[in-house]
Amino acid sequence: MELNGSFRALHAGLPEDIRRLKVHGDLEGALAAIERRLACGNTPAEMRYALTAQAEMIRRLPGNFPYRRGEALDLVREHIADFGADEFDEMVRDGRVEWIYVNGEPRYFGRFFETLCKVDARFAARAGVVPAGIEPPDENGESRLDRAARLMREKGSMAVRFRCRALLRLKDELFRPGMKVSAALPLPCACPSQSGVEIDLVSPQASLLAPEDAPQRVAVWNETMEWNHDFSVEFSFTRRQNFADLSRPPKQPRGEAPRLDDTAELPPHVLFTPFMKSLAREIAGGAETALEKARRFYDFITLNVKYRFMPDYFCLEDIAANCARNLTGDCGVQALLLIALCRVSGVPARWESGWVTRPNFCSGHDWMAFYASPFGWLYADPSFGGGAARDGNEARRQFYFGNLDPWRMAANTAFQADFPVPWEGWRCDPYDNQSGEMLCDGRGLRWYEFTSAKEVVSCEEAE
Known part of the structure; x- marks a missing residue:
């Protein structure tokens, strides 16, 4: 089984002693207890897979919950000077700010501020933040999504032709000449709503372009790198959404x-x-x-x-x-x-x-x-x-x-699917394929060890 296949055993759960250590935030203690269990010859195979995955999950938890209470307050006060500690505590009690224990101390989710700005318009206005992806309505007062829904109802479908670009790059401070590097970036897949898929540019030449019907479609590079550089793809596709009138079979x-x-x-x-x-x-x-x-x-x-x-x-x-x-x-x-x-x-x-x-x-x-x-x-x-x-x-x-709007690209038609090539190390996301993955000398890199970017180069509504 590939390393990432270990996640399929997570439903085996954790032994009670390890579960208590993890919930309390004694992460080092939990990791030590997992090592002891894995060293036992009588640990069932399914549990061994689950413990292997859990150990790496535990290692990554602190990076997802980096803020102490004071640090979280400071982050909000950079945008809202009069933000009160009692306001923050109320948000925590209401479940609006996620947290875990690390060594018995609450640590707060790294994207809690982004969440508050996205889901609470008053908070965002108070913070002076316009969440990413928010667009003003057009000259007729109609939003992009409402316009798409209207056109689909009126015409029966709506299509858009896109050209997009994606890239990955190893952080310069991690690069060493002679490294064996693998990289993977998503590509548009075959699905009922996508057609005219063209791979316009791949740089450098890829080791593999997965077929359009791959459940998670990727471009893959395998290279011994003598100098650091981008891995990039550009592709074009048409997304057409046909309107489904659920009142008319x-x-x-x-x-x-x-x-x-x-x-x-x-x-x-x-x-x-x-x-x-x-x-x-x-x-x-x-x-x-x-x-x-x-x-x-x-x-x-x-x-x-x-x-x-x-x-x-x-x-x-x-x-x-x-x-x-x-x-x-x-x-x-x-x-x-x-x-x-x-x-x-x-x-x-x-x-x-x-x-x-x-x-x-x-x-x-x-x-x-x-x-x-x-x-x-x-x-x-x-x-x-x-x-x-x-x-x-x-x-x-x-x-x-x-129904869906056509302002989207599908790269995956299955959750938790393997890449079409062996992937030795941990994936950043072992379930989905949206932002790319990198391996260095067989070790799966984490998000902060490489840069990834995606952009829409051009788009035009099509007939």
């Missing part, structure tokens, strides 16, 4: 028939536990059709789950169920919960992810698709739906059940 279903794995568990984050089965039954209520079940699951998420930036997925456990427990999560967490609720109820569901691609803005994003007869495969974007609910835009919230 089509003559034939969209897409291929579901596969068996579209209704299967996907350990460790999509599990058919008693809790998930009970939750799905409660939310579905008397719904009988796949469409109505999926709609009720979507409504539950978009009307109840609050958007939060997340720690690295590398460090997360039981993602779908924890989203349901905590009622918080980012785009991928919400998509996984919707997939889990659908699958545990017998509704086929799949992952899709890549980027949001708009003029002057490009960022990672995740969504999903589900199969409902007689419509076939339909898209849903619960985090965009939840954002619409946050904005009081019910029409837009309804749109993202069954």
Whole structure:
């Protein structure tokens, strides 16, 4: 099994002594206890895989939660001079600021300020911050997303032709001549909404361009580096979204028939536990059709789950169920919960992810698709739906059940899929493929050890 395959055993859990050490924040003690367990000859194989993954997760936790209380307050006060400690403590009590214990002391999430600015317009205005990706409406007072929904309803579809660029570069301070370096960057994949995919530029020449139907499509380089340089790709594609009118059954279903794995568990984050089965039954209520079940699951998420930036997925456990427990999560967490609720109820569901691609803005994003007869495969974007609910835009919230806007690029059609080449070290993200990965001499690099960038070079609406 590849190292990253160890995550598939996370649902084995932790021995009680190690779990207590981790929760209390005695991370060194937890790592030492894991080493002792791994040294025992009677530790079952599944537990060994789980402990191997947990050890690396524990090592990465402090980097995700870097701030002491005073440091967190100082960060906010750089933007809001009169921000009070009591305000911060109230946000923590309300679950708006995530934290863990490190050596018995609370440490606060590195992106808590970004989350507050994204989900609380008053806080953002007070801080003088315009969150990334926020655009003013056009001259008619219409937002980009509302315009896309309107055009799709009026014309039946909307298409955009994109050219995008992505790059990776090892940090100069880490470079040594003669290093064996591997790099991987996402490429647009084949899916029902994408066509005309062209790889315009690859620099330097890649060792592999994965086929368009790869579940996680990448360009891969393997090189003994004598000088440090960028690894980059440029590509073009057309994204066309056809409008699905859920009030009018089509003559034939969209897409291929579901596969068996579209209704299967996907350990460790999509599990058919008693809790998930009970939750799905409660939310579905008397719904009988796949469409109505999926709609009720979507409504539950978009009307109840609050958007939060997340720690690295590398460090997360039981993602779908924890989203349901905590009622918080980012785009991928919400998509996984919707997939889990659908699958545990017998509704086929799949992952899709890549980027949001708009003029002057490009960022990672995740969504999903589900199969409902007689419509076939339909898209849903619960985090965009939840954002619409946050904005009081019910029409837009309804749109993202069954439909997507075309301002996006898909690189992945599966969650937790392997790259098409062996990957010796830990991936930064062992589940998704949005920003690239690097290996140096067989060791997987962390986000802070290399730079990555993505951008939309050009985009034009197409007929």
